[in-house]
Amino acid sequence: MVDQIRGEPVGVELTRVAKSYGAVPAVRGVSLAIEPGEIVSLLGPSGCGKTTTLRIVAGLERPDAGEIRIGRALVNTLPPWKRNIGMVFQSYALFPHMTVAENVAFGLRMRGVAGATMDQEVAAALAQVRLGGFGERRPSELSGGQRQRVALARAIVTRPSVLLLDEPLAALDRQLRESMQIEIREIQRAVGITAIFVTHDQEEALTLSDRVVVMEDGRIVQSGTPAEIYERPRTRFVSDFVGFSNVLDGRVAEGGRELGTVTLTAGRLVPVSLAPDIAPGDEVDVVVRPEKVWVAAAHEAVPTAGHAFPGTITHSVYMGALTYHHVAVEGVGRVVAMVPNVEPATSGTLAVGSAVLVGWRPESALAFRRNDPGARAAS
Amino acid sequence: MSTAVSGSTDAVPMASQRRVRDVSRLMPLALLAPGIVVIGLGLVWPIAAMLAVSLQDKFPDATRVTLEHYGTVLSDPYFLRIIGRTFALATVVTVIAALVGYPVAWYLARSNSRWKHLVFLGVIAPLMVSIIVRMIGWTIILGNEGLINAVLRALGAIDEPLRLMQGFWSVVLGLVHILLPFMILSIAAVLGKIDRSYAEAANILGANPVRTFLSVTLPLSVQGIASGSVIVFCISVGVFVTPIMLGRGQVAVLAITIQEQMVVLVDWPTGAAAAMVLTAGTLVVLGLYGMFIRRHARR
Numbered sequence: 236m237v238d239q240i241r242g243e244p245v246g247v248e249l250t251r252v253a254k255s256y257g258a259v260p261a262v263r264g265v266s267l268a269i270e271p272g273e274i275v276s277l278l279g280p281s282g283c284g285k286t287t288t289l290r291i292v293a294g295l296e297r298p299d300a301g302e303i304r305i306g307r308a309l310v311n312t313l314p315p316w317k318r319n320i321g322m323v324f325q326s327y328a329l330f331p332h333m334t335v336a337e338n339v340a341f342g343l344r345m346r347g348v349a350g351a352t353m354d355q356e357v358a359a360a361l362a363q364v365r366l367g368g369f370g371e372r373r374p375s376e377l378s379g380g381q382r383q384r385v386a387l388a389r390a391i392v393t394r395p396s397v398l399l400l401d402e403p404l405a406a407l408d409r410q411l412r413e414s415m416q417i418e419i420r421e422i423q424r425a426v427g428i429t430a431i432f433v434t435h436d437q438e439e440a441l442t443l444s445d446r447v448v449v450m451e452d453g454r455i456v457q458s459g460t461p462a463e464i465y466e467r468p469r470t471r472f473v474s475d476f477v478g479f480s481n482v483l484d485g486r487v488a489e490g491g492r493e494l495g496t497v498t499l500t501a502g503r504l505v506p507v508s509l510a511p512d513i514a515p516g517d518e519v520d521v522v523v524r525p526e527k528v529w530v531a532a533a534h535e536a537v538p539t540a541g542h543a544f545p546g547t548i549t550h551s552v553y554m555g556a557l558t559y560h561h562v563a564v565e566g567v568g569r570v571v572a573m574v575p576n577v578e579p580a581t582s583g584t585l586a587v588g589s590a591v592l593v594g595w596r597p598e599s600a601l602a603f604r605r606n607d608p609g610a611r612a613a614s
Numbered sequence: 615m616s617t618a619v620s621g622s623t624d625a626v627p628m629a630s631q632r633r634v635r636d637v638s639r640l641m642p643l644a645l646l647a648p649g650i651v652v653i654g655l656g657l658v659w660p661i662a663a664m665l666a667v668s669l670q671d672k673f674p675d676a677t678r679v680t681l682e683h684y685g686t687v688l689s690d691p692y693f694l695r696i697i698g699r700t701f702a703l704a705t706v707v708t709v710i711a712a713l714v715g716y717p718v719a720w721y722l723a724r725s726n727s728r729w730k731h732l733v734f735l736g737v738i739a740p741l742m743v744s745i746i747v748r749m750i751g752w753t754i755i756l757g758n759e760g761l762i763n764a765v766l767r768a769l770g771a772i773d774e775p776l777r778l779m780q781g782f783w784s785v786v787l788g789l790v791h792i793l794l795p796f797m798i799l800s801i802a803a804v805l806g807k808i809d810r811s812y813a814e815a816a817n818i819l820g821a822n823p824v825r826t827f828l829s830v831t832l833p834l835s836v837q838g839i840a841s842g843s844v845i846v847f848c849i850s851v852g853v854f855v856t857p858i859m860l861g862r863g864q865v866a867v868l869a870i871t872i873q874e875q876m877v878v879l880v881d882w883p884t885g886a887a888a889a890m891v892l893t894a895g896t897l898v899v900l901g902l903y904g905m906f907i908r909r910h911a912r913r
């Protein structure tokens with residue numbers, strides 16, 4: 236049986252878990268160890284198997300292969316009602332024939348908690364999601380954000396060992412989503428619960444989690460802290476998925492070490508950071524995030540020693556806090572640089588048409604072998 | 615509609631604006647008219663006529679208005695027994711149809727089996743065969759010389775044929791068979807619309823399949839049971855052919871008695887009063903259903 240010591244977070248471990256729906260493989264060999272009290276997000280494009288993975292942990296799907304452990308117990312054959320799990324569904328799945336309080340009380344009633352104790356715990360859970368006084372309403376009489384909070388209260392009131400959330404914020408507008416992210420995080424910390432959070436929003440994954448697990452095509456492609464995922468993506472797919480990048484194609488000129496150089500198709504030699512398995516002569520894509528690119532007026536001093544390429548600003552997109560400058564660089568191509576608007580953008584020296592220098596630190600430019608199926612499948 | 619029109623009033627002259635509004639108000643009436651005519655001619659008119667007859671001392675050649683026929687129908691033990699039997703029959707048929715129909719409806723709504731279409735066809739097939747044909751079918755099975763008795767006799771289990779054909783329960787069986795499709799389709803329609811995540815949420819909250827069914831799925835499908843029950847009850851309370859054929863004259867119900875009063879005994883006012891009692895009973899059930907639906911609609 237699952238550890239049911241209330242308030243004691245437990246770990247979750249998946250070992251080579253696989254699941255197909257008929258001939259359609261949804262999850263192909265996922266191995267993942269989640270520490271007690273950790274909040275992990277599953278990130279990936281639509282159809283990559285996030286929901287299926289979550290449903291396997293919940294016991295709503297039986298895996299074709301592999302092992303699932305909650306705490307130390309192997310739970311492969313344990314039905315969902317014996318797993319002591321909390322889950323927030325994407326559609327919330329609040330029972331329409333029950334009031335808010337009855338919805339929250341449901342899990343307690345199933346555990347034999349009744350009477351004044353039950354009422355107290357329901358009130359405490361509703362207070363925790365700031366819905367005190369909403370107990371008598373029907374789910375249909377609530378806003379989207381309120382329903383989401385009821386679903387959260389219903390999931391945590393039984394003090395489950397693991398909390399599963401399947402894109403619970405997808406239906407909310409941006410502002411509400413951001414405040415709910417903070418709220419979920421705070422409640423998760425306060426309750427000290429292990430949580431798995433499914434999302435296909437990279438920003439949400441980065442803000443909300445201790446660890447991000449990026450999935451593609453039923454497999455885990457990378458798992459790491461938000462910073463590792465963002466700064467050191469292991470594959471081109473991960474890099475693309477967690478944010479916009481400049482992509483420059485070329486061939487490795489100098490390699491064998493972590494830092495090397497690439498001769499771009501456009502002509503120039505640029506410094507890059509290389510994956511260990513990339514050798515000189517390999518065709519690569521060099522990926523540089525816009526905020527890693529510096530821009531300076533041609534007559535100003537170069538911020539970092541080393542590589543600087545002359546170019547011309549062709550186009551600027553003002554975003555308030557920052558500006559994206561599109562720079563045509565000879566021998567490189569078009570490079571987008573993100574510049575925080577430290578000084579008023581109106582007084583800037585970086586006007587469209589002006590001559591500038593651009594550059595980046597070698598470790599900020601990541602070279603990935605082009606169209607490499609092996610790199611995509613690595614896990 | 616009318617707010618959208620008045621939202622841009624400036625250019626539109628008042629008169630034509632009013633005309634637009636009148637037309638939009640008459641439109642629903644025009645669409646409802648055919649239905650109203652059919653219901654009026656087919657339902658209200660006969661009931662009104664029946665009510666009028668039931669209140670006359672004699673028919674034809676009435677001399678005064680009286681409630682005496684209602685007194686007869688509602689106090690004479692003969693009539694009371696028949697009224698009781700009629701409503702008991704309808705209730706029993708409804709309950710059995712719900713109990714038998716629910717699992718079939720569940721299968722139709724939830725199964726992914728490729729036999730599902732066949733089962734669906736089996737469910738609606740009885741609707742395509744005339745009642746008389748189906749009753750003859752049951753006679754072939756249940757009759758003294760019928761299938762069951764023949765088999766039992768061949769097996770040596772009985773010497774005399776069992777009298778399967780004249781009781782209350784053979785009529786119940788026949789009615790459940792006829793009316794089951796209505797129950798199944800009503801329940802399946804509602805079950806099919808219930809999102810599966812409700813049951814899954816209940817499972818995860820600790821409810822085993824039985825508790826999930828009792829506290830989530832059943833309450834969410836109760837509207838289907840209610841509408842199916844109303845159809846089955848209202849039809850079986852007024853049945854005529856089935857009790858005659860499967861009851862062999864031993865199972866007198868109101869519809870048969872009404873027909874006897876009017877056609878055999880030529881006592882129109884008493885027959886009409888009995889018919890009004892039948893109608894009133896049906897209306898009470900419909901009223902309860904309406905109240906139930908209104909309470910449910912608040913969700």
Ligand SMILES: Nc1ncnc2c1ncn2[C@@H]1O[C@H](COP(=O)(O)OP(=O)(O)OP(=O)(O)O)[C@@H](O)[C@H]1O
Pocket residue numbers: 256259260261262279280281282283284285286287288435
């Ligand atoms: N019940 C099902 N029957 C058949 N195929 C399914 C079923 N559920 C999921 N799949 C398939 O399995 C694959 C993974 O689905 P899953 O729902 O896990 O994706 P997801 O990562 O959650 O996607 P999304 O972001 O769109 O929710 C998809 O190809 C999907 O079509």
Ligand SMILES: [Mg+2]
Pocket residue numbers: 285286287
């Ligand atoms: Mg999903």
